[in-house]
Amino acid sequence: MAVSMVQALNAALRDAMRADDSVVVFGEDVGALGGVFRVTDGLTADFGEERCFDTPLAESGIVGFATGMAMRGFRPVVEMQFDAFAYPAFEQVASHVAKMRNRTRGSVTVPIVIRIPYGGGIGGVEHHSDSSESHYAHIPGLKVATPATVDDAYSLLREAIDDPDPVVFMEPKGLYWSKAEVALPARTAPFGHALSRREGSDVTLVAYGPTVPVALEAAEAAAENGKEVEVIDLRTLVPYDEAAVTKSVSTTGRCVVISEATGFAGIAGEIAAQVQRACFYSLAAPVHRVTGFDIPYPPPMHEQHYLPGVDRVLDAIEQLEWD
Amino acid sequence: MELPVDHLEQDRVAGLLPSPDPIQLIDENGAVTSGDVAGVYELPPVQTLAEAYRRMVVGRRFDAEATALTRQGRLAVYPSSKGQEACQVGGVLALAEQDWLFPTYRDTMSLVMRGVDPVDALGLLRGDWHCGYDPMKERIAPQCTPLATHAPHAAGLAYAARRRGEDAVALAFIGDGGTSEGDFHEALNFAAVFNAPAVFLVQNNRYAISVPLSRQTAAPSLAYKGIGYGIRSEQIDGNDVAAVLAVLSEAMSHARSGHGPMLIEAHTYRIEAHTNADDAGRYRDPSETAMWVPRDPISRLERYLTGVGALDDQAVRRVQDEAEAFAEELRSRMGADPAVRPEEMFSHVLAEPTAQLRAQRETVRELVMRGD
């Protein structure tokens, strides 16, 4: 059956709630409305108000409340309505959620999942298209996961809910309506395992979330020019699967990292640094990055020029010293 | 030993509390009421109310046209303020030339009613830039989407204006949902502590997208949030433009004369869904919306003005014609694609673009040229 990413996420929440009574879902508009993207559709109706409920409109409150509940045995899965609307919760995330285990020498743990729809390409007005994954990946004590496919949306969310650590679960909202033939429940791979989405021997594209389909499309186009492109989907930014990326780039000798987030001081730069250290002697060209520009996410009429698209990926591949 | 705390003056406490019932000056039938229990607020002059009527009719037509423009793909999204015209229009009529408005995404109508070119006012929602008008020229902050985050700005601007000896008051619009955000509370506190001439108008339209007011607060009314910060507060019938004007004018002069900020809760209702993209059928019963139709801000004022002889059929038709002409002009001006220069993405990031930004701008320029 063709399942959308939204339906897969909904199924993961349902199955997790069924499997474990301590799993509770809350946030803004997650109840009767089922979330503005319908990821929590029907959960209140099917599991009751105590398991899925709307909160007052306050993100810091939502994450702080979840922290308190997690301290007494619950597994809260909270929804931030959009990437940029998670910023009021930043202090709770950075100062408490991420640090609790460390502060208390492992005595207090807060296995919360913070779901955040992120990224652009949906024609949203300002504050609705940020790619904030680098902010979270930069905070020690958090895991950061982001699916690119329908089966992974299910599998990674189940993993996130079961994980003993807090997980920032970044949902690529541009792919919410993408569909695939999958049989649920689907389990793909655990956290920290990147997956190869396409084999190739000439160049490695490292992508995650919204840039995976871009990388695949670029790989198709490059194949027409005789270049065999491998596409690696990171799936989790933290933990980062260094072994998988190193293995691929050691064979191809060329690497482009693709990310929608602004490039400067971002996750793509981190990966590039890891690759150049681990693969230095196999590299035929410097590692390139194709990222969002270093500007605030532009208004809808400009976003086609902002998003790292196939053209820019192909340009980057061309620049990899092919002689 | 006595604690070093002030004795609570009951008068002072009472002076901060809102009226137990919302202030109403004109009721649903257009009759002047004795709802003004406090006796402080005066019915605005007929000419002012006639002007409010005209703007509310034009404003509602503007709102309907904007929703229609979403269907034609001319706007990315539009959050309607239908039903909230009394606040939208009363709010800006209470402003003096030098005063500042801090609106939200819901308040495009108020921008237009303060005189912003409607095409510029719709810039954010059309999507050619984040703010289509010049805030410094209009004295209107960019419409704010991250909820309540503009409220501290209003407090700060009001405080700064006062320090500079300027006679400007800042009026911030905020939604009922927005009052749950920390920034709302921090704004009230700062405004009170620094005696900033700021007025906070909460348009309580009873919903934050799907979430009803009961999930935002357990307070007797949102206006009771003022007392904890030492802020004088009031609650009003937000569909009675006479009450909006009277109470807001009092609040503005309270602030202007150095008595500090004020918080007003306007009880109103969001007649449409949250935006054109929302489906209100999932969370509220149409019968509830129907209950608010007789409380309509425009029809009650029309009845009042007709009753006092300030409006007749001909004048009503004149205003409707004006509204139609306004909508028609807007439709035709919005029918053309706006000029979009991709390089502009790099123009306003910093005072001077960095070397990296200049290089990235070149990349875009080349890609665009190749695409043409």
Ligand SMILES: Cc1ncc(C[n+]2csc(CCOP(=O)(O)OP(=O)(O)O)c2C)c(N)n1
């Ligand atoms: C900080 C933040 N969180 C969430 C949102 C998403 N959001 C946009 S409007 C809205 C509801 C706001 O309700 P209210 O304050 O009552 O204003 P209204 O829309 O009714 O005018 C929500 C949750 C946001 N814009 N900002």
Ligand SMILES: [Mg+2]
């Ligand atoms: Mg509201």
